[in-house]
Amino acid sequence: MFFLRGGEEKITQYHLKAMDPDTAAQNITFHVAKSPTYGQLYIRGGQVATFFTQNDLELGHVRYESDGSRAGLDNFLFTLSDGRHQGFLVNGTVQTQPAMASIFVKPLVEGNDGRYELSGGRMPDTLTYFGRRRHGFRLNSKLLRVVDSDTDSGSLLYVLTQRPQHGHIENTVAKRYVRRRFTQRDLDEDSLLFIIDPKTDATNDTFTFRVEDSRGNSLDDQR
Numbered sequence: 379m380f381f382l383r384g385g386e387e388k389i390t391q392y393h394l395k396a397m398d399p400d401t402a403a404q405n406i407t408f409h410v411a412k413s414p415t416y417g418q419l420y421i422r423g424g425q426v427a428t429f430f431t432q433n434d435l436e437l438g439h440v441r442y443e444s445d446g447s448r449a450g451l452d453n454f455l456f457t458l459s460d461g462r463h464q465g466f467l468v469n470g471t472v473q474t475q476p477a478m479a480s481i482f483v484k485p486l487v488e489g490n491d492g493r494y495e496l497s498g499g500r501m502p503d504t505l506t507y508f509g510r511r512r513h514g515f516r517l518n519s520k521l522l523r524v525v526d527s528d529t530d531s532g533s534l535l536y537v538l539t540q541r542p543q544h545g546h547i548e549n550t551v552a553k554r555y556v557r558r559r560f561t562q563r564d565l566d567e568d569s570l571l572f573i574i575d576p577k578t579d580a581t582n583d584t585f586t587f588r589v590e591d592s593r594g595n596s597l598d599d600q601r
Contacts, residue, residue: 379481381417384446389419391435394479401460404433411476412455416483417444419454444483452481505574514573517547519565524589533592534562540586544578547571547585 379393396406409429413419419426420441421434430440444452455476458466465474505513524534537559547556551569564570574583589597 379442379479381442381444381481381483384444386420386441386443388438389435389440389442389479390438391432394435396432396458396466398460402433403436404431405461406432407459407461408432408456409459410454410456412453414442414452414454414481416447416450416452417442417481442481448483450483452483453478454481455479508571508573511576512571512573513576514545514571516568517565517570517572518568519562522565524562524591529591531562531566535559535590536561536587537590538585538587539598542572542583542585544583545572545574548573 379389381387394408396408398406407429408431410419410426413426419430420443421430422439426440434440455478457464457474457476465472466477467473506515507513522536538556541557547560548554548571549556549560549564549569550571551564551567556570560570587600589600
């Protein structure tokens with residue numbers, strides 16, 4: 379889950395999902411065993427004290443609010459119940475110990491006017507077929523976005539410091555692989571694809587980058 383420092387966003391079924399064929403969503407309950415350290419969980423405008431349900435997630439009633447104190451990793455712990463039984467199945471094994479929901483709080487990056495910020499969205503759950511045995515997804519401003527009122531989007535650079543291990547990035551307009559850098563304009567114009575290597579069995583991947591603007595400001599070690 380990605381959130382902006384000092385911001386507030388919904389936690390939905392796309393972030394957390396528990397299923398039980400014999401139990402309605404309103405009876406599948408997440409019991410909060412440890413609250414977030416650098417933010418708060420809220421439900422329907424009130425602080426989440428002990429629990430929320432799968433139905434609450436599906437209706438968008440659960441929110442995480444960063445307290446603005448720091449960027450980086452945060453988390454909360456939870457257990458699950460269906461009203462009759464405690465625990466949940468993981469790879470066929472009943473787990474009763476609390477599970478962790480990880481939260482990544484993205485930093486605000488201040489430029490000369492204090493309005494230079496980086497935000498990220500949730501990666502797609504499904505892959506798209508782009509022809510010629512190529513599967514992947516569009517890498518665009520819905521997933522990655524830098525805002526700086528003093529810098530043109532074509533001058534906001536994402537410089538790759540570690541390439542993806544199980545795929546590559548393509549620029550469909552320039553008709554080339556992205557080996558070193560791309561711009562916010564590339565993202566805004568839907569010019570980039572992330573293509574999974576067809577020979578790999580990996581189900582996730584990552585790349586590391588830094589963001590640079592025209593004034594020499596940078597934000598390192600982002601992924």
